Amino acid sequence: MCCYDLHSHSTASDGTLPPAALLEKARSAGVDVLALTDHDTLDGVAEARQASAALGLELIPGVEISVTWKAMTLHVLGLNVDPDNPPLLAALRELRATREQRAQHIGYKLAKAGIPGALEGARRQSRGKILSRTHFAHFLVETGRAASLQDVFKKFLVKGRPGYVRGEWAAMEQALNWIRGAGGLPVIAHPARYRLTRSKLNTLVGEFREAGGVGLEVVSGSHNRDETLHMAAVSRAHKLFASCGSDYHGPEKPWVELGRLREFPEGCTPIWNADGWPVAAVA
Numbered sequence: 283m284c285c286y287d288l289h290s291h292s293t294a295s296d297g298t299l300p301p302a303a304l305l306e307k308a309r310s311a312g313v314d315v316l317a318l319t320d321h322d323t324l325d326g327v328a329e330a331r332q333a334s335a336a337l338g339l340e341l342i343p344g345v346e347i348s349v350t351w352k353a354m355t356l357h358v359l360g361l362n363v364d365p366d367n368p369p370l371l372a373a374l375r376e377l378r379a380t381r382e383q384r385a386q387h388i389g390y391k392l393a394k395a396g397i398p399g400a401l402e403g404a405r406r407q408s409r410g411k412i413l414s415r416t417h418f419a420h421f422l423v424e425t426g427r428a429a430s431l432q433d434v435f436k437k438f439l440v441k442g443r444p445g446y447v448r449g450e451w452a453a454m455e456q457a458l459n460w461i462r463g464a465g466g467l468p469v470i471a472h473p474a475r476y477r478l479t480r481s482k483l484n485t486l487v488g489e490f491r492e493a494g495g496v497g498l499e500v501v502s503g504s505h506n507r508d509e510t511l512h513m514a515a516v517s518r519a520h521k522l523f524a525s526c527g528s529d530y531h532g533p534e535k536p537w538v539e540l541g542r543l544r545e546f547p548e549g550c551t552p553i554w555n556a557d558g559w560p561v562a563a564v565a
């Protein structure tokens with residue numbers, strides 16, 4: 283069977299490798315089919331496409347959309363979207379504007395907490411691309427405010443901490459309409475990360491399916507074995523296709539590797555069997 287990794291990031295969002303370097307790394311890690319799924323942007327897809335042809339690796343153009351659902355932030359992947367679809371591109375542009383406003387607010391709050399220059403620092407990290415909390419995190423680590431990326435999130439960037447600002451992202455239905463309108467398959471990213479109660483998870487997955495969602499990321503770089511088994515059961519119960527992705531962001535998180543993923547648990551139907559998956563996919 284060929285090796286699929288359907289969730290990854292480049293410098294177009296908060297990854298640290300440019301798209302071409304990411305694809306090279308994926309190829310040498312044995313990945314046959316890679317989805318590039320940057321946060322709220324498709325800007326990396328053109329470079330990734332070029333690299334994929336040269337490497338003989340199949341690229342799935344994708345995006346990871348930030349969604350606000352019941353006052354929480356969720357991530358919905360759009361796999362195999364048309365990267366030139368005007369309504370999707372317009373929607374992503376709006377989300378990036380929201381990111382810009384949130385970043386200004388984060389910079390202001392950090393300054394008030396005695397850390398000046400964070401917005402400029404994050405901007406330098408992002409090199410003019412989308413502004414993510416990850417860019418603030420890199421800045422805060424480099425200026426010695428915390429020892430690691432993990433640490434910096436805990437100390438500064440999550441709820442209850444001085445640099446936390448709640449984002450107001452897309453509604454789930456909107457995100458699904460944009461993805462479907464661009465010919466893509468909507469997938470809930472890393473579902474175990476949201477720490478939902480069983481009943482809230484059921485409500486989420488039910489609403490997602492009702493609104494046209496088709497997949498659940500059962501296997502994820504951020505799921506342990508039990509979480510993977512749990513999400514496999516959820517995907518079966520709700521008749522959703524199962525997806526798998528490392529959520530690779532770059533070599534600075536060495537515990538997440540491209541293509542190094544668990545097998546699907548028994549009874550999962552892989553997303554590459556769904557209608558709308560590109561026919562060229564390797565069997």
Ligand code: AMP
Binds near residue numbers: 321348413415416435
């Ligand atoms: P944003 O979409 O700008 O709010 O940033 C979210 C991103 O921050 C995620 O996609 C992760 O890449 C990163 N992130 C969130 N929590 C952590 C954490 N605890 N440690 C490292 N990175 C994190």
Ligand code: MN
Binds near residue numbers: 291296321
């Ligand atoms: Mn990220």
Ligand code: MN
Binds near residue numbers: 346357471472
């Ligand atoms: Mn995510």
Ligand code: MN
Binds near residue numbers: 289290346
């Ligand atoms: Mn991701």
